[in-house]
Amino acid sequence: MRVPFLAAVSNHRSSYGAAACLLASLLPLACSAGDESGEAKLSGELAIYESSFKDGASSLHYGLRRPGLPEVTVELAEPVAYAPGASVELAGRFDEKGHFVASSVVRATGEPGLGTSTQALAQPTQTRNVAILLLRPSDQATPAPWVVGKELVANNLFGTASLPDFPAKPQNTDAYYREASYGARALSGNVFDWLTIDPLVDYCDTNALRTAGLAKAAESGIDLSAYQHVGFVVAAGCGNIAGRAELGTPSNPGRYSWYYYEGGSELFIHELGHNFGLQHALVYSCSSGGEAVTIAPVAQCTENPDFPQDVWDPMGIRSFAHFGGYNKMLQGWLAGSNVVTAGPAGGDFTLEPLELASSAPQLLRVPADSSLCPADINPCFYYVEYRQPIGFDGTPQFTNTSMHDGALLRLGGDIDTTGNSLGALTRLPSVHPPIQADTLRVGETFQDPTGLRITTVATPSAGGHQNLVIRVSRASRISATVALSSGQSGATGSYCADVKITNISTTAVNGGWLVRLNLNQSTLSSGWNGTFTSAGGSLYDVTAAAWNATILPGQFTTASFCANKTGASFTPQVAFTTSN
Template sequence: MLRIVYTSLALLTVALTPHSSLAAGSSSVEDLTRQLRALGARYQRGDATALGALAAVAATRQQRLAGLIADHPETVLRQALSSVERAALPPAVQPYVEEEQSVDGDLEVIHEDDHAGGRYVYALRASQRLALHFAADPPALRTGDRVRVRGVRVQQALALSSGTTQVTMLEAASSFTSGAQRTLVILVNFQDKPGQTWLTTQQAHDIVFGTGGSVSNFFLENSYQQSWLTGDVYGIYTIAVNSTTCNPDAIATYAKQAAVAHGANLSNYARYLYAFPNTPCNWSGRATVGGYPAEAWINGSFQDGVVAHEEGHNYGLYHSHALDCGTAIIGSSCSSIEYGDTLDTMGSAVPMKHFNAVQKDILGWLDYGTAPPITTVQASGVYTLDPYETTGSNPKALKVKTPAGDWYYVEYRQPLGFDTSAVSGNTNVKNGVVLHLWSKQSLNGVYLLDATSTSSWGDPALGVGSVFADTTAGVSIAPVWVGGTAGVNVTVTGGTACVRNSPTVQVTPAEQVGAAGGTASYTVSVTNNDSGCAASSFSQSATAPSGWAVTFAATALSISPGATASTTMQVKAPAAAPVASYTVSAVSQNASAAGYTDSDNAVYTVISGSGGSFTDSFTRADSSTLGNGWLQVAGTLMVQSGQAANALVRTMHTAVVPALVGAAHTVSASFASGDNNGGPRFGLIVRYKDAQNYYACYRQAGGSSMLRIAKVVNGVETVVKSASIANPAKNTLFTLGCTAQGSALTLSLNGLTKVSVSDSSLAAGSPGMFMGYATTGSVVTTHHADDFSATVQ
């Protein structure tokens, strides 16, 4: 098994020891945690005098944890109170205590480049922006990926133990790697140094968009004529930021404001590039990894290679590393050099040079559309490659899959185009083949191999007469003839045969309920069942009844064998659709191999109704369904011993009364919690339009005991107003009430109004109720509801 240890420009063996300030900080946090637990125990024993000290310690401890979370999330995780401990604290103290949360949102990934390797900065854009700090294995994902994260929240940040176990991909962001990339370049000065002429707009235009060796032409050649930059340069503007500070967000905000004031239309651009004189920021470049719009910051050094490197991040690329295995080419214990691929601008930025074949494969610049082919080796033989830099119909690279799922890539570099400077004086590279490893098909797992590992990194290519052999994988590679611009012949043994299989498509939820003219959202998940093949592009389509409209958030998904990707399918019913259930079929087809397809059905049930009243005391025979006019829209609610109860499945169990439809709602029901552990919710629904759009008034029990009014719009829940409340007594009924009158929403507990707010996002719909769990976990308990009542006008 390949084990990779990360270093930056130098190979070091580092023994991690606590910095003195960290040790002191950790000790203080430990002391504060002990104090908090002791004071909490006193308060629980009835000592009311402990409340003041308890609140003070909690507030001080929260500030200390907030100061540690960015650099030492492992300390925060180690010191975090459990949900049970938090729930036992007084409601006034709980806001000062960290909380384990599961949050869905759009990921933001930014890389800051410096000579030591830089760092990745993660955040989640949900109802609030949350900084993400990983104790280990940050995820190799892109800005805009829809994810679910689970961690310990301190103020506006989450500490997560691992990027592999605590981050779940929900839907990959769309990629924008072909065609013209509309780019807005904004040059700024700082208010304390307003007169600097460090760069002219013409110079910036020539570097980014000009003829000859511009960044745009670099991408045009690099992509084999498939992608380039086009756009405008604005500035130089003096902005309200000082040169003595490092505040990239403020620079971006003020730069865009200045450009708009001078006539720029931000919506015309897919990328923003901010350039400014040197600041104290310890990075020369900063960029989002992917994203739309993508953003990049250039700190003083407006060189073509630096701009190209940051734009490479904007295209969605991580760095091109080098893998140092001592005197071996590959081995079981190797070290990664962060910027180590000297033949790739994503490794060594200056001068500009072609991205390696792994990176181009990731971007879809090989073997796609009019792009030159890449040969997937499925059997031993002799293979021919053309020079890597030129267009044409002959293969530009080989890729060989190992039994472990890694890939070796082979390319033949010549001093042509943007590779001229890096290759022309390198006899080794010109007369051999360059090897790369794509480890675990990770965006951050791209490595140049040193095929002459007993010498320096200046001669990494494998020459004629030499053989690279990975005996564990059963792969060997050997160039047998090199002919300059005529190409190269390479003997390859090993490789895994590509076996195609139809994908598996699953649509969730299987059924949605809505009005005629309404829209319902479904998640379409596609699993690539191929083996031994490269990633394939799967195209999405749908069949629907006449007059129905179906759209996909992403019509093409790139999926590796064994992996699953998802997109959102929206189904819109005709305004005149009669009350009935309608079937829509989601179809996914392997665009890389015709004939491999699968489908799954979704049901949209059109409901109608009018105002009126409805009550249910559930005093009827036990049943696996509610019956009596209820429509189950999620999970399972049943009649059990004269009450409604949920099935023992950890999900949210939801039912509505479709016969009642209107704008004004007065709804109530009684609930009993079987166990507050696991964070159960008990709630009422008003103005239910479909499973993606409604208001919810609910009680959240467990570690975060709250009363909340929330709106669900297009499937995204936003808490509009909340209030802290003690956990309910187990197996004891409490009554919730929810009203919607115009824009006024209120939530009551046992007849007393606790939360009220104004919101006009949703106008009309049906009433309902729910109970269960909104997050994953192991705890699941039967809860009960009784005496449901609803009046709708």
């Protein structure tokens, strides 16, 4: 049996570093023999790739490269915070596949740091040239043109059609980027017909696919030098992976992307977004005392970076939704006047719809307490935006959703003014826990554990569209949750519920508190352990009884009520709270 070269040298730790460097010299890459631990050291530029799975999952992959030299696949135990293209030094070992398994990654000496600012990064208008190479392994049949082919891909990407079966598609990737960027970014280019490549052992090996595709293109006389982006649509599968892209930064976009039997507009939007430096848009689930809440200290919250499920941003679930305000700000599409940051005193802020090209505020940043910030985005901000059924955000897939009903709230980091870093992972918390994707409607308030309040005040009409008025304030020192105690099922009959009022401050609440409830499709029939007063429509104010007006720090009291259902959407919600 032939023993792989690296398997043989791995039994001799003292010579491993030298052997690894021998392999690196054949690649070639900068390498030192390492130390007595037997680890080799490599240096070069970090490459980052993002894989998108058909079920919505994702994963990160890394490489190390120098211009014009073969790239080495790098295996990392944990994601790194460095941007694509960063000069790094790796320590580790090669495995039997020739991958470098890194035990440590450090930024190279002298590599500049990154600055941050509240201002958007200004970007000039750009038309990005895109080439798509269709690759068919010689042992695979050419897919039917309505499955994936030159005409279909060109139509989905550029809205061009050359066959009667493919009428021009207005909802294409180029049209999307033109609208989402307010005209700052456009796409042009070509889709080249099927190129036949030799079969590969592993079609998930995107380095091998890129090498084979570029070689076949050159052999066929295709000059790719004028194209800033090159995509490979492959007539072969890679398990559950739909696409993969090289991550870039706003000022230095990635060039390559891969698509497995896929050529849809939404996937092109998503993967090119990675090229432009956008990371995934996640959902954020928090709990307190065993109950779902909108936000909580980091230790009480969970997320799954491998399943980006933000339905309002194509960097979450792939769709035609506009990029979220944070991602638009990162790209420089929202200028300084479009972004306003709330100060310590709070106040009222009017936002225009995110879809419009405007010089007015469209994105509100509210600083969040550091205890609520995930490690990768500390300091962090609540990003508040408003969507209306305009353009791509008015497509049928959003008709029966709450996208346009109120404020969208995300948790995100600061913006790098140099444009040389990836955007942060954004988190979409549940404003109506445990519902994962919803908006903050007029009259509703989000309150975090520090007492910061964000309230949707009104949606006044102006200039032929609606705006959104947001109020930022410091709330009472209590939080409140409502939970059904009976009658949970069925759209008719009655139910009873308990309102739990907790003192979240460090001092006693003396003299009273108030919780406003929205009973939605139900009407109050009785209440106890508090005073229940109608506040108009389905809103009711719950105030303290004499015996529970005082709540000590960290303690809670409970008021209860029963109500009659008038429809299926009867579940009560807390609108806001106040205290003395």
